[in-house]
Every structure is written in structure tokens, then in C-alpha cells.
Amino acid sequence: MAVSVLSDVADEKAKDRATLSELDRKLKLLNKPAVKSIKSEDGDIIDCVDINKQPAFDHPALRNHKIQLRPSFDLPTEKLDTRNESSQPVILQTWQKSGSCPEGTVPIRRIRKQDLLRAASLEQFGRKPPNIPSASNKKDIKNIISPPSINNTKLKSAILVTQGVYYTRAQGDIDVWNPTVDLPDDYTTAQIWLKAGDGEMYESIEAGWVVNPKLYGGTGSRLFTYWTNDSYKTTGCFDITCPGFVQTNPKIALGIRLDPVSSFGGKQYFLPVAIIQDTNTGNWWLKILPNYDTVIGYWPKELFGWLWRAASMVEWGGEVYSQNVKNHPPHTKTQMGSGSIAQTPEGSAAKIKNVRIMDTTHILKFPEWLGTGSDEPNCYSALYHDPGNNVEPAFYFGGPGQERKQMEKRVSMVLFLLLMAVSVLSDVADGKAKDRATLSGLDRKLKLLNKPAVKSIKSEDGDIIDCVDINKQPAFDHPALRNHKIQLRPSFDLPTQKLDTRNESSQPVILQTWQKSGSCPEGTVPIRRIRKQDLLRAASLEQFGTKPPYIPSASNKKDIKNIISPPSINNTKLQVLSTLNRSSAILVTEGLYYTAAQGYINLRHPTVDLPDDYTTAQIWLKAGAGEMYESIESGWMVNPKLYGDRESRFFVYWTNDSYKTTGCFDLTCAGFVLTQHKLALGVSLHPLSSSEETRRFLPIGIHQDINTGNWWLKIGQNYEVVVGYWPKELFRWLWRAASMVEWGGEVYSQNVKNHPPHTKTQMGSGSFAQTLEGAAASIQQIRIMDTTHILKYPETLGSGSDEPNCYSVLYHAPGNNVEPVFYFGGPGQGPQCN
Numbered sequence: 001m002a003v004s005v006l007s008d009v010a011d012e013k014a015k016d017r018a019t020l021s022e023l024d025r026k027l028k029l030l031n032k033p034a035v036k037s038i039k040s041e042d043g044d045i046i047d048c049v050d051i052n053k054q055p056a057f058d059h060p061a062l063r064n065h066k067i068q069l070r071p072s073f074d075l076p077t078e079k080l081d082t083r084n085e086s087s088q089p090v091i092l093q094t095w096q097k098s099g100s101c102p103e104g105t106v107p108i109r110r111i112r113k114q115d116l117l118r119a120a121s122l123e124q125f126g127r128k129p130p131n132i133p134s135a136s137n138k139k140d141i142k143n144i145i146s147p148p149s150i151n152n153t154k155l156k157s158a159i160l161v162t163q164g165v166y167y168t169r170a171q172g173d174i175d176v177w178n179p180t181v182d183l184p185d186d187y188t189t190a191q192i193w194l195k196a197g198d199g200e201m202y203e204s205i206e207a208g209w210v211v212n213p214k215l216y217g218g219t220g221s222r223l224f225t226y227w228t229n230d231s232y233k234t235t236g237c238f239d240i241t242c243p244g245f246v247q248t249n250p251k252i253a254l255g256i257r258l259d260p261v262s263s264f265g266g267k268q269y270f271l272p273v274a275i276i277q278d279t280n281t282g283n284w285w286l287k288i289l290p291n292y293d294t295v296i297g298y299w300p301k302e303l304f305g306w307l308w309r310a311a312s313m314v315e316w317g318g319e320v321y322s323q324n325v326k327n328h329p330p331h332t333k334t335q336m337g338s339g340s341i342a343q344t345p346e347g348s349a350a351k352i353k354n355v356r357i358m359d360t361t362h363i364l365k366f367p368e369w370l371g372t373g374s375d376e377p378n379c380y381s382a383l384y385h386d387p388g389n390n391v392e393p394a395f396y397f398g399g400p401g402q403e404r405k406q407m408e409k410r411v412s413m414v415l416f417l418l419l420m421a422v423s424v425l426s427d428v429a430d431g432k433a434k435d436r437a438t439l440s441g442l443d444r445k446l447k448l449l450n451k452p453a454v455k456s457i458k459s460e461d462g463d464i465i466d467c468v469d470i471n472k473q474p475a476f477d478h479p480a481l482r483n484h485k486i487q488l489r490p491s492f493d494l495p496t497q498k499l500d501t502r503n504e505s506s507q508p509v510i511l512q513t514w515q516k517s518g519s520c521p522e523g524t525v526p527i528r529r530i531r532k533q534d535l536l537r538a539a540s541l542e543q544f545g546t547k548p549p550y551i552p553s554a555s556n557k558k559d560i561k562n563i564i565s566p567p568s569i570n571n572t573k574l575q576v577l578s579t580l581n582r583s584s585a586i587l588v589t590e591g592l593y594y595t596a597a598q599g600y601i602n603l604r605h606p607t608v609d610l611p612d613d614y615t616t617a618q619i620w621l622k623a624g625a626g627e628m629y630e631s632i633e634s635g636w637m638v639n640p641k642l643y644g645d646r647e648s649r650f651f652v653y654w655t656n657d658s659y660k661t662t663g664c665f666d667l668t669c670a671g672f673v674l675t676q677h678k679l680a681l682g683v684s685l686h687p688l689s690s691s692e693e694t695r696r697f698l699p700i701g702i703h704q705d706i707n708t709g710n711w712w713l714k715i716g717q718n719y720e721v722v723v724g725y726w727p728k729e730l731f732r733w734l735w736r737a738a739s740m741v742e743w744g745g746e747v748y749s750q751n752v753k754n755h756p757p758h759t760k761t762q763m764g765s766g767s768f769a770q771t772l773e774g775a776a777a778s779i780q781q782i783r784i785m786d787t788t789h790i791l792k793y794p795e796t797l798g799s800g801s802d803e804p805n806c807y808s809v810l811y812h813a814p815g816n817n818v819e820p821v822f823y824f825g826g827p828g829q830g831p832q833c834n
Helices: 002-030 094-098 112-119 439-449 513-518 533-539
Strands: 034-041 046-048 087-089 105-109 167-176 187-198 199-210 224-227 270-277 284-287 294-299 315-320 350-358 371-376 381-385 394-398 414-419 453-458 464-469 506-507 524-528 583-595 597-604 614-625 628-639 650-655 696-704 709-716 722-728 738-748 778-785 798-801 807-813 823-824
Touching: 002 112, 034 094, 105 738, 167 187, 167 798, 187 270, 187 371, 199 270, 199 284, 224 294, 270 350, 315 350, 315 394, 315 453, 371 381, 439 533, 453 506, 453 513, 453 524, 453 778, 453 823, 583 778, 597 738, 628 807, 650 722, 696 778, 722 798, 738 778
Parallel strands: 087 270, 506 696
Antiparallel strands: 034 046, 046 105, 167 270, 167 350, 187 199, 187 315, 199 224, 270 284, 284 294, 315 414, 350 394, 371 414, 381 394, 453 464, 464 524, 583 738, 583 798, 597 696, 597 778, 614 628, 614 738, 628 650, 696 709, 709 722, 778 823, 807 823
């Protein structure tokens, strides 16, 4: 027994020696040699480390990284609103009272042995615990508590989430408090998140303040950063407790106490935080303090697979981590924010104000879409307060923690979210696809849509363009095209007209955004990649990429008298079927034989209101009998449900059964044949028009090749750029010719016609047609070709609107031999439209 005891003692001493050895190795790895060290009065030691020898460069992805000392350009700023003098920015870190670091070094808080000993393990030191989904069954989204809402639409997510595509900046002024932390492993934050990714494997960069006794060994409020590229599973850390974040500022350290903090009934202090991407390098910069003029450092783009491009989600708010949240009583008493709930008066609840983002417009602005939510509203609440009278809105959040009602286990969050358009954090099983498609079903659909790429190009607006072998594009999956021989160009030169450039303020669109990032080789065609989140937004996999079926307005399908404001030609009403779920404002000509139609379509950026709405400006060519007609269409549109954002995008469409079961947008089904390697379908266009600056337009020409029957799409200043064609095999009527041509706009919504409240989705520019040049959207240089085989101005034209109080039309001929112009559009819901 004595031998056994002595053996056990020896084993324990050996383990202790091993542990001490591991601790020493970890400390040596974390704490780089200091040029100078500063002892702070709050107990921290700040090491001034050579900027080129900081821990970041131990990361394998950063071994050859060249440090960027400052952003490559001046980022826009806003002056701080100091009208309320009771609220002031935090002005000092405690350690700065004791000294400063020399130029060429960066201040790094020293990690000590006792810091490591508090961690669950050396591997877990400095990291957030992995997220544990609230729903035990991942398909059971009903267990999620208080999801956020945007415009009162509930989102089914375990965290607060909404859709966006391209954010390169987020900022806000975060109140600094010192909330109480209850349990040894708990922490509480107030922060900003920028995220991107796919499903549960997302990336995040974060900054704000935190109270985290387990990490820092004290209860002070501290400046922190965080990053992960795998949803907190194995990568990333707080501050500089692992390689990653690159510090460039010699005066501000991470992980150190902030001073002073806000107090009840006393002065309020806030921490301005801005996270900004340098679009020239892809690195994400952190800036703080008044007017965000102090650069701290950056997260290098090499750390990320999604965020190197842009963020698709922005969140502001607070987070409490504890094992005793949700359904694990007794609930923790760890506070969030100030410890007061959001509904308490100014000066009691924590808040974030001066919220701003930057998106594809490259303008620093207040978010257009916002949602709020709380996992545990009885413990921590959220309130977005807009007092009006030109006073800046603010987001209030926080709470005391422990309440009678307990909930599920997971990090408890209150997040204030802003997100605008296409890589969304969604799960395959989150039920957004109404048919509850399985993962394998989604994968099969994606494999069918996305053909093997010779080359792929990541666009700055979030799209991925795949360069696909021209003979392997989706079109040839159509049963009618299995033996189709591709036609690389029209069989004859189609007539063109030179652009009327007398109005120098009107110019054609010159670039698709993706073209800034690369080009496809000859022999391939550029195709916008469809991603899982695109399919999940659809009503079903079968409905993906299609227009919803028309719902006739007339209860008796033969009764055309119920059509609202039909267009007329020479006082003869045209038989244009009106529908309950679409609102159109069009210029139309009707005949027997049209083989070409074209026009210069003013390019605008209208607002889309409801999640399923879309708005277009386009040309239609139609043929058929009664309600079973065929249509080919092209122009630009804003369609968040299809594309995941609110950008104006170039589109084509076709149907041979009045949108019932056939056809689709772009290449989301087999049909349209691309023939060139420079222009993609479904991609964002720029520059856009404005009422004050140069007006931009998209020239669209649709011409039939009378030798083959195929319908060619041409764009460009003089319609000199051939995009591709709709093969004649798709049609029974249009293979011969079109019998109707329409120019104008269309709004799809469930809330048009007699379904109040009317949608606020705009058409055209959002201005009524009667506002004319510079304000209203227009279509100019209208032409058709008929049996004369001459490209000419139509001899007969009519115009009409389904809802003239919502969207209007005006065919304006100013005289004096000036070309007539068709104006159309409107704001949707308004005083006369409800």
C-alpha cells in the first residue's frame, strides 16, 4: 500500500510538472518579447511589442502577410451629435495613466498563469463556448423563442436574423455600463456583429465591450474584439489571445478596462465602434472613439472564406453567456446592458444610437430595414425607439437576468439587426421552403442548375459567376432542346439605329458589377451561381425562378369589362387581361406580325416593400389565343425573393402557357441560350439614374431571326451586343411572330388591386409619370418591325394602367420633331392608393 501511495504521489507530481510545462509553453506563445512593459493601476501589465512580431503572424494563413499600417483610403465619417452634453464618449483606458508605448510597437495585455488556470482548458482559453442550438430537433423551429421581426414578419431562426447581401461597414455608439456577472463562467457583452456564411457554418467579426471575469480575472468593462470562421466551433478568439487580429495602434490596447462608465442618474458614457472593410485589400478595420477617427487594427481577409468579400448580416445589441439560461433554472442573475430592461426611461437602460451601415451604394446611411427581438424577453428585453421630430432613433436593450420564467439552454441574446441583400444565415431545415425540401433534394436541384465551371468569379456585390462550357449550359436540359444545334450568332445583320445623343445627360448603362472582378474565357458563358439560400427563399423548389401564376381579375373569364383601365388604341379597348396579383402600367401596340421590338429603358432603383413582391421595367412580346398565351420578356427588375437583395438586375423571362407551369427568369430553368462570354443574366447593373444626375438607360432589343425562328436578345448603345436567344422549339405561336408588344412596368404583390393595405412597392423611379423628365422613369426610342421588315416607330399605340392612383402612365409627345417618350411608374401606397 505504501508503494502504491508513493506511486500515486509521483504520478500527480509528474502531471503537475507536465501541466506547468504546458502552461509555460502557452504563455511563451501568447506573450511576445516586450520592448517596454507598463504596470497599470488596475492590475494589468501592458507589453509594448514590436508591431511585426505580434501574435497575429503566428497564424498559418498570415505567415507571408504584409502588414497594412493604415486603411488604403479615407473612409467617410459623421460628426458626433453632441447636443446632449450629458452623454460623452469614453476618453481613457486605465493603463494609459501609467505610461505609453513607443512608435513601432503595439500595446498588448499580458496573459498570466492565473488567466490560463481559470480556463476550462488551454485549448478553450480566450474563446467563446460553441453555440448550442435551442431546438433539440433541428427541424422543429417552433421551439425558438421570440424570433426577430422586420415589418412585423416573423423570422424562424434560433438567433435573430434577416437577409442581406453586401455590407462593408457597420457602426454605432454603444453605451458603456458595468453590469453584474453572477456565475464564474458567465459573461455579458454590448457589441456589433458582422456575419456572413452558409447555414450553421458562418463567420463573424465582433467588437464592443464585455465583462468576463473568467477571461480577464476582474469585473470591469473591457474593450474587446472577436472573430470566428466556423461558428465558434474551433477557430477565433477574444482580442489577441490567439493569432488573427492585427493591431496597428500604439496607444490603444485590447482587453483592457474602459473608464469612466455610465451611472444611474449621473453622466452617460458611450463607446463609438465602427467596423469597416477596406475594399482595396479586403481587410476589416476597427475604428473607435469620437467620430470613429481612431484606428485600432484589422482582421485580415485571409482569415475568412465569406467575409473577405462582404458581410451579409449586421447585428447590434447584447449577449449573455451562461449555463443557467433558457430551461436551466435557477436563471443566472448576470445582467445585460445596465441591468435595467429596455423599457425604462432614458439614463437607465443601455442603448446604441447613431446606427449606420454601408452597402452597395457606398453611402454611409441609416438602415432601411430593421428588426428587434429577444430570446428571453422576461429576462432581457429590446426596444427600438423612434421619437420622431428629426431626433435620431435609438435601440434600447438589457435586463437584470433571473426571472420566474425560465427557458432553453443557449447563449441568451438581444440583438438589433439590420440586413439588405444574398448570402443568408439559413438552415436547410428552417422551413423557409414550404415544401420542406430535404437536404438531398436541395443538393439535387443545385446540381441541376449549376453546371461545372471552367472558372469562377466572385463579384464584389456577392454574386458568384461560373464560366460554363457553352455547350453544357442549362438550356440543353430542356426536352425540346436535346437535339438542338446551338446558333452562335444571328444568320443575318439585324438593322440598328444610332443612339440619339443630343441629350448628353442620358447615357447607357456601361457595366455589370461582376465584370470588375474578372472575365470568362472564350468558349464559355457567364452564369450567376444559384446558392442554397436562394432556393430556401422560394415558395417551393418547383416555383423557384418562376413568376407566380396570374389570377384573373374578372370572375367570368370571358368578361373583359372588369379589367381596370385597359389601354386603348384609337378609342378601341384592347383585350389585355388584368390580374389580381399584378399591377401594370404599359404602352402597347397590337397587330398580327411583329418580328422585333426595342427601346431604351430608364434604369432606376425602386423600393420593394413586402418579402414576395417584385417590380420590373421591361419589354414583352406576346402571341397566343385568349388566356393561353406565350411571352418573351427582358429588362431590369428588383426581386429580393429571387436574388436575395434589392439591387436592379438585368433579366430575361419566357413562358408558353401564361406563366402556369412553364418558363422562368434567366437561366433558373432550361430554355434561354447564352452565346457570349461577357454578359451574365440576373446580375446587378450600374450606374443607376437619379433625378439630379446623369440618367442611365438599358437598351433592350428583341429580334427574330426569320431564317431559324429563334428570338435574339441584343443590348448596348446601338444594340450591338448579342446576349443570346430563346429557341423557337419552346413555342407554338411565337415561332412564327408576335402579335402584341408592350413596354412599361409591372409590380407583383398579393397586396394590389382590392387587397388593402396596398403594397408600398414602387414602380419605375417611384414617381408618377406626370412628373416627367428627370423624376419619372421613361422608355425612349421605341421601335418595332412588322411585315414591312423595316425597323420603325409604331403606327398605333395605346397606354393604360391597372391602378392609375398607384402607378400611372403618360405617353408624352412634346412636338417640334422631338421623339415621343413613354413615362410610367408610381409609389404604390399613398393618399389615393390604399
